[in-house]
Amino acid sequence: MYLNATLLAQITVFIILALFTMKFVWPPIVKALDERAARISEGLAEAERGRQSLALSARSAAETVREGKEKAAEVIAQAEKRAGQIIDKAKADALLEAEKVVAAAKEEIAQEEARMRESLRGRVADLAVAGAEKILRREVDARAHAEMLAALRLDL
């Protein structure tokens, strides 16, 4: 309980220590704290922005997928339609071709028939000539004549 000059010294030391703290200890820490707080709030805002843009891009991705599906369906439908058209055309072509072939065949048959007829006519004449020769070489026999004529008829 004794007071002396230590009191005055202590006051001085007190003020010096406080000034030191004010100058060298307090500001760096408070600055670091403020900076960190700013960084954290920045990071949070960044995260919020990121989340929003993620939702946005998810939505646009879904949109793109939907459009793609629609387009694909359209393409498929068109392809099917086109395939039908091709098939129909092919059928029509085939029919046309078949008709042509049939017509050509018919014509050929007709020509062949005509040619046959022509050659037959030739042979009939030959046979007639041969028949006449035979008739002329033999005596005329009615019965034999008749037989010959029947054979002639068969040949015709």
Place this chain on the structure above:
Amino acid sequence: MSMSTTGLEAAAGAPNAGEYVLHHLANLNSSGHPQSVMVDFSIINYDTLFFSIALGAAGLFCMWRIARRATAGVPGRAQAALEILIEMVGNQAKAIVHNEQSRRFVAPLALTVFIWVLLMNSMDFLPVDLLPLIWQKLSGNPHAYLRVVPTADLNGTLGLSVGVLLLCFFYNIKTKGLGGWVHELFTAPFGNHPLLYIPNFVMQLIEFIAKTVSHGMRLFGNMYAGELLFLLIALMGMAFPSMSLFGGSLLWLGHLVTGTLWALFHIFIVVLQAFIFMMLTLVYIGQAHESH
């Protein structure tokens, strides 16, 4: 006093209880013997000054080293601890001192007070005879005085509280102007009337004195009482060789139990008193900013 103690010790080989306690409560001062006059400004206590300056410097040096490498990124443990402390003190300062500009000095001041008082109080945790014994060996004087708890010296605590008082004056003048403050001194708390000027001023004087004395005395009383109790506990332990084996063992056990309990309880007192001192510093300086 010191001479008679020395003589008795030389004769008896060991000091008696009263001498032991008184020896421990005497400062290492510039006069070389315990101060006998209540107030004597020609004397200065070397021990109180040495330990308070050393502890203040050590505390601030540690904080300065942490603050120098402070990063806004992921803080280390030391930085995190200092940040918690600074947030705590800063929040208290914000709640009590409503002046942003003043807080730039007052908040670091409060932190200084807290750390410094905490460290000075913590000197009580050292065994009461450890540093005095080392000092007696170092100085070559077996009866050298040394008190290691600066806050158990009234000069140490009143030095702080008077420092706070001076700051209160400073901020009173700064926020209200010299004229405004003098006006307040004579018109508050009772009112602005010529008859009340003197009572007002007397009240203000009493208020300032009471604040400052109670501020310093509270811390001093707590630490002085703590130190005294440690001394008595030490005495109990020291007495055991003079007793019978059974009685001596009991004293030794008593020393162990009470010493442990009191040291544990003292941890609480040390921190609490440092906190109270800091809070009152803020409150008084905050009051200096408020006009009546």
